[in-house]
Amino acid sequence: xxxxxxxxxxxxxxxxxxxxxxxxxxxxxxxxxxxxxxxxxxxxxxxxxxxxxxxxxxxxxxxxxxxxxxxxxxxxxxxxxxxxxxxxxxxxxxxxxxxxxxxxxxxxxxxxxxxxxxxxxxxxxxxxxxxxxxxxxxxxxxxxxxxxxxxxxxxxxxxxxxxxxxxxxxxxxxxxxxxxxxxxxxxxxxxxxxxxxxxxxxxxxxxxxxxxxxxxxxxxxxxxxxxxxxxxxxxxxxxxxxxxxxxxxxxxxxxxxxxxxxxxxxxxxxxxxxxxxxxxxxxxxxxxxxxxxxxxxxxxxxxxxxxxxxx
Ligand code: CDT
Numbered sequence: 001x002x003x004x005x006x007x008x009x010x011x012x013x014x015x016x017x018x019x020x021x022x023x024x025x026x027x028x029x030x031x032x033x034x035x036x037x038x039x040x041x042x043x044x045x046x047x048x049x050x051x052x053x054x055x056x057x058x059x060x061x062x063x064x065x066x067x068x069x070x071x072x073x074x075x076x077x078x079x080x081x082x083x084x085x086x087x088x089x090x091x092x093x094x095x096x097x098x099x100x101x102x103x104x105x106x107x108x109x110x111x112x113x114x115x116x117x118x119x120x121x122x123x124x125x126x127x128x129x130x131x132x133x134x135x136x137x138x139x140x141x142x143x144x145x146x147x148x149x150x151x152x153x154x155x156x157x158x159x160x161x162x163x164x165x166x167x168x169x170x171x172x173x174x175x176x177x178x179x180x181x182x183x184x185x186x187x188x189x190x191x192x193x194x195x196x197x198x199x200x201x202x203x204x205x206x207x208x209x210x211x212x213x214x215x216x217x218x219x220x221x222x223x224x225x226x227x228x229x230x231x232x233x234x235x236x237x238x239x240x241x242x243x244x245x246x247x248x249x250x251x252x253x254x255x256x257x258x259x260x261x262x263x264x265x266x267x268x269x270x271x272x273x274x275x276x277x278x279x280x281x282x283x284x285x286x287x288x289x290x291x292x293x294x295x296x297x298x299x300x301x302x303x304x305x306x307x308x309x310x311x
Contacts, residue, residue, distance in 0.1 A: 010044065057143055075120070098111075099148075121159055130171075133146040139202045190230070195215070198244050236264045
């Protein structure tokens with residue numbers, strides 16, 4: 001018998017952030033959505049990846065220029081402080097993605113979890129960096145995450161706050177089963193994430209509808225197969241002519257989408273997420289301790305010579 005344990009879980013999708021938009025303007029939008037979410041019962045609000053700026057890896061430029069324009073050398077800083085103040089005032093936690101420059105000068109694509117007292121209680125640095133590092137002058141735009149960011153050095157960890165065990169990741173990570181499984185093995189109950197997914201794939205002529213299908217199927221399959229909630233926030237719409245998919249969603253451990261955005265603008269969705277729902281799956285069909293067989297996954301791979309042991 002499991003006892004119901006609810007968390008007001010909101011996703012605050014963002015419409016476009018243009019090159020000319022200031023951090024102050026963006027933070028005002030985030031604060032506005034946080035208030036909206038609070039009004040609907042949210043305790044945790046999930047904002048997108050690189051929420052404070054346009055998706056700048058689409059532009060070719062020197063690292064020094066990118067650093068000066070798009071990276072945060074401290075978090076919080078004066079421009080983002082109003083969001084932390086509002087979180088404390090409202091008693092609402094949040095997840096926020098931003099470009100981080102460390103004091104040593106290393107650049108990461110980073111996300112933090114801030115608790116309802118306005119304190120940073122978790123940090124993640126993106127591990128699966130898509131795209132390329134070279135200039136592709138013939139492509140309609142660039143995807144330079146491999147140029148501007150180092151691979152994250154913090155692993156996939158979990159963080160306990162608000163009576164809930166959170167895992168987090170960023171954008172392309174959501175397509176990899178390992179991302180969720182590593183956190184589910186640490187008993188994550190909900191995985192929160194932000195994304196910027198261009199509607200056009202510069203690597204092959206992918207039908208546009210597949211960009212949304214593969215996004216949703218990744219969230220749904222991994223929620224079910226790990227018995228976890230997944231809350232995913234897009235930055236979407238057309239940023240200076242570069243369109244990105246929306247379809248921000250909150251997915252239950254059943255694999256069902258329980259809330260999804262309708263627009264490609266700033267939009268809040270919120271559900272009362274029962275954290276105990278996942279326990280049915282984690283105690284039965286996906287009881288890892290009882291049924292998972294990593295030693296056999298290894299044997300099979302070694303015998304067939306199909307590659308490295310998986311887990
Ligand atoms: N931001 C991010 O990781 N976007 C990727 C685009 C992949 S296409 C190079 C994504 O998986 O949505």
